[in-house]
Amino acid sequence: MTLEVQFETMLIMTVMGIWLGAAMDTYHRFLGSPRRFKWTHLINDLFFWCAQGLFLFYVLLNVNEGEMRFYVLLALLFGYATYRALLQTVYRSILESLIRFTVAFYRFTVRLIVVLVITPVKWLLQVVLALCMIILSTIWRIVYFLLKVIIAPFRWGLEKAGVRFTFLLKWKKNLYTFSEKIRDLFSKLLNWFTKRKR
Known part of the structure; x- marks a missing residue:
């Protein structure tokens, strides 16, 4: 693996860490965190993490033919930490704005049809x-x-x-x-x- 490919892999894995943090916030925003154990929530979590794992492996496969190195995990953790420290508040605000806009647009469309x-x-x-x-x-x-x-x-x-x-x-x-x-x-x-x- 060349140095250029390694650098590209680290950069993309950092972005994937940011993506993972945003996906988790989006998932918890729509499904929430139950106060007690529920089988449905466990199944949803299983599907969510399987989908994220497959997507991560697909991206890694296109970048460096699926080679997993220690620095890949470090880049992924660094991206996730960057999201939690710098981007989480902004993303949640944007997400809430999009949800409010979608709900308002839906209600307006229903009233218009009525x-x-x-x-x-x-x-x-x-x-x-x-x-x-x-x-x-x-x-x-x-x-x-x-x-x-x-x-x-x-x-x-x-x-x-x-x-x-x-x-x-x-x-x-x-x-x-x-x-x-x-x-x-x-x-x-x-x-x-x-x-x-x-």
Whole structure:
């Protein structure tokens, strides 16, 4: 191994030590440190350190074909110590700023979608349901009036003849019940969309 390769290896391992410190802070920021033992946290730690070890070996493999020397560990420790002493506070501040920005951007995006998409769709559905209720109610009143006009002479004649037209009365009652169920269904749908909007 040439002197140039050794110097490049030490420099890159120092950077990797800084990277390791930043990765640990990021990991603990999102997952935290449990107050008591948890198997899930142990598994997460195992995956984290395996991923960091594989990444470190991959970088070392590209630098000096994977040769592990004592000065490599010293450079790695030096980078980690440099991060803890000089860069940790700055990195944590930047990380918190990025998290706040991401959360704010997510909330803004959700509100924008609600205002521009969900609210207009709900309003349109409310209008459609209201129009359907008005149309059905109007049609029902017209049909009901026509049926009364058509049936009235027959009913009057049968009543004069002493015959009770019971099946027409039953049909009229069933038709009225069916129309009330349809009206209740549309009322429930309209109330549901109104509550969802609130």
